[in-house]
Amino acid sequence: xxxxxxxxxxxxxxxxxxxxxxxxxxxxxxxxxxxxxxxxxxxxxxxxxxxxxxxxxxxxxxxxxxxxxxxxxxxxxxxxxxxxxxxxxxxxxxxxxxxxxxxxxxxxxxxxxxxxxxxxxxxxxxxxxxxxxxxxxxxxxxxxxxxxxxxxxxxxx
Amino acid sequence: xxxxxxxxxxxxxxxxxxxxxxxxxxxxxxxxxxxxxxxxxxxxxxxxxxxxxxxxxxxxxxxxxxxxxxxxxxxxxxxxxxxxxxxxxxxxxxxxxxxxxxxxxxxxxxxxx
Numbered sequence: 115x116x117x118x119x120x121x122x123x124x125x126x127x128x129x130x131x132x133x134x135x136x137x138x139x140x141x142x143x144x145x146x147x148x149x150x151x152x153x154x155x156x157x158x159x160x161x162x163x164x165x166x167x168x169x170x171x172x173x174x175x176x177x178x179x180x181x182x183x184x185x186x187x188x189x190x191x192x193x194x195x196x197x198x199x200x201x202x203x204x205x206x207x208x209x210x211x212x213x214x215x216x217x218x219x220x221x222x223x224x225x226x227x228x229x230x231x232x233x234x235x236x237x238x239x240x241x242x243x244x245x246x247x248x249x250x251x252x253x254x255x256x257x258x259x260x261x262x263x264x265x266x267x268x269x270x271x
Numbered sequence: 272x273x274x275x276x277x278x279x280x281x282x283x284x285x286x287x288x289x290x291x292x293x294x295x296x297x298x299x300x301x302x303x304x305x306x307x308x309x310x311x312x313x314x315x316x317x318x319x320x321x322x323x324x325x326x327x328x329x330x331x332x333x334x335x336x337x338x339x340x341x342x343x344x345x346x347x348x349x350x351x352x353x354x355x356x357x358x359x360x361x362x363x364x365x366x367x368x369x370x371x372x373x374x375x376x377x378x379x380x381x382x383x384x
Contacts, residue, residue: 156384159277164284170313171292176305186287188280188344191384209307224287224342232297236304243305 115233117268123195123234124264126257127152130198133217138175138206142166142183145196145219157189161221175208180242184220184235193230194221195238197260199251216242216251241267276371278325279333280382283344285321286337289314329371336379345379354379 130148135141142165143158150158164185168174175181181204196219203213218238222231241247241264250263273281291297292311301308322330336343345354347363357376363383372381 157277157280159273160280160284163281164288167285167288167314167317170317171288171311172307172309174306182306185284186291187284188342188346188382189384191346191348223346232300232304235301239304 115230115237117265119228119230120234120237121261121264123193123230124197124257124260125195128154128194128196129257129260130196131255133198133200133204135200136202136204138169138173138181138204139166141198141200141204141206141217142169142219145183145198145217148198149194149196149221154194155190155221160189161185161187165219173207173209175206175214176239177208177210177212178243178245179203179212179215179248180218180239181206181208181214181216182218182220182235182238184222184231186222186224186231188224190221190223192223193226193228193234195219195234199254216248218242275326275329276380276382278321279329279371279380280344282318282321282325282333283337283342285314285318287342289318333380340377340379343380344382345374345377346384347381348384352377352379352381 133141135144143162146158146161149155155161164187165183168185174183198217200215203215206214247267254260289311298308333343345352350359350362352374355377363381374381
């Protein structure tokens with residue numbers, strides 16, 4: 115996956131600068147509701163169920179303030195990424211037991227032509243594991259600034 | 272309360288998650304990325320619980336379709352079943368979740384995306 119393809123999945127409408135939720139379940143519900151409001155998906159109930167069932171298999175809080183709830187679902191036609199920042203931090207049963215501040219929620223259809231779902235997951239983890247990137251992410255207030263951090267990380271690698 | 276169609280889609284998403292998480296190549300890749308994954312046994316228990324709440328006729332139809340096809344529920348866009356690409360005679364609405372409709376051609380359960 116090229117850097118251009120990677121950044122193309124980050125849409126300004128699916129950017130949440132200040133998530134209000136204070137728990138993992140509520141955070142998932144809030145982000146999914148955001149996607150429903152913006153008509154990216156038509157059925158939030160099904161998506162929330164799929165994401166929570168995926169969490170039951172093992173937390174997607176992979177440490178270093180990062181959570182990547184993800185899943186494939188019948189009700190989406192395309193690979194979708196929503197980014198949300200929680201300033202207060204959310205308990206996500208993470209590997210390192212620390213609160214999560216950066217959430218990348220990924221939805222994929224069961225069948226996608228480009229097969230970008232797993233590469234996208236890998237790319238996000240690679241990107242956000244860099245301490246300097248996370249420091250910059252904490253200050254990000256807009257989608258444009260997020261793209262700036264993504265581009266900066268690419269230039270530094 | 273979840274509708275009949277939502278119940279069957281939730282079941283399909285879960286069945287396909289169980290299938291995906293039973294695939295060694297996929298789970299290896301996910302673990303390599305950094306995710307910790309338990310065994311799918313708990314998902315199978317959840318599956319039994321969800322299936323028990325779906326009416327028998329619909330569940331039998333779903334199970335039959337899942338034996339025949341990779342997926343029993345097919346998305347519909349602009350009136351076209353995206354599994355067999357046949358235009359449906361009646362328009363489907365994403366908000367109409369109580370009626371379970373079937374593709375005229377392949378007989379899969381339809382969901383408007």
